[in-house]
Amino acid sequence: MNIKFDPNNTVIKLCMSGMSYEDSGKIEDAITMFQKAWDEATDDYERFIAAYHLGRKQKSITDRLKWMEISLRCALNINDENVKSAYSTLYLNIAKCFEEMGDFDNAKKYYELSNSYKDVHSDDGPFYHGTKADLKVGDLLTAGGTSNFNSDLKMNHIYFTANINVAALAAALAKGEGRERIYIVEPTGDFENDPNVTDKKFPGNLTRSYRSKEPLKIIGEVTEWSKLTTDEQGEWRKKLAKTKAK
Known part of the structure; x- marks a missing residue:
């Protein structure tokens, strides 16, 4: 599977449309686009991106955590240079959810995981x-x-x-x-x-x-x-x- 970021990929375009709605203050329309992206996702790469955006817009902490964990799981399944830079952000978002829920042990664990991937890149190209x-x-x-x-x-x-x-x-x-x-x-x-x-x-x-x-x-x-x-x-x-x- 070609997992390189493609700006013309259908799911990525749907997420970008969602972000445009978000920038205009049309949050419900944004969520609709992110949900459509999730529904149309066909592999772990597309699911990881769609779940991340759905997670960002959830009002409930438990729902936010659920979608961020799905996004992380899909990203880890891919296990590729093209997504490793996202690990730190995903771990950080999960840590914040646990902190907000008062689960400080898990929050600490995920903050540490986030830091372990921060600013780490060993891209050899081409x-x-x-x-x-x-x-x-x-x-x-x-x-x-x-x-x-x-x-x-x-x-x-x-x-x-x-x-x-x-x-x-x-x-x-x-x-x-x-x-x-x-x-x-x-x-x-x-x-x-x-x-x-x-x-x-x-x-x-x-x-x-x-x-x-x-x-x-x-x-x-x-x-x-x-x-x-x-x-x-x-x-x-x-x-x-x-x-x-x-």
Whole structure:
């Protein structure tokens, strides 16, 4: 099964619609979308994501705990690099439920489990960078450029990912008239989780997105990947415009 985060996956799109309703204050509509995502989930990866969002919106502590435990169980069943970054967040949410219920022994246990997975990443790649820039093997990608998605932003970091689906999205939405390109890159220094996505919408860093102040060296280029349709690109551009407006 392909468990890499795919922004065009039906369940992920339903959860994102739910979060849009949530941002607009339409909580009941959000819960309806999260429930639909759960009902349509077909594997542990989709169930783990849908259960997490359903759990967040439960009014009852016991229901919140139940859904977070389901989410964790599905994530542990997968046991893959693509979901390990979510463990800390899931353990933390479960710990908070136990603390709220007055079960301090279990709360302590789950806080400790959360801490044991915090800031732990040993991602060996391969890593990708999506763009429309015409570059070649051996070139260095450096920080300090203008954001692909917001021309008002100067980038203090260079961004990359271990998920080719995310690199494909970046390439499709990048500014410029050139063709979409995905380069295989190698970090030349330390890197960290991209805080713009980590624990913002989904638990952990499911997109395996990173950033570095040090250059990325281009070591190859991907020639074939699943490209976004014109309609899908339009949907994402609307989402980006909405985010920028906020």
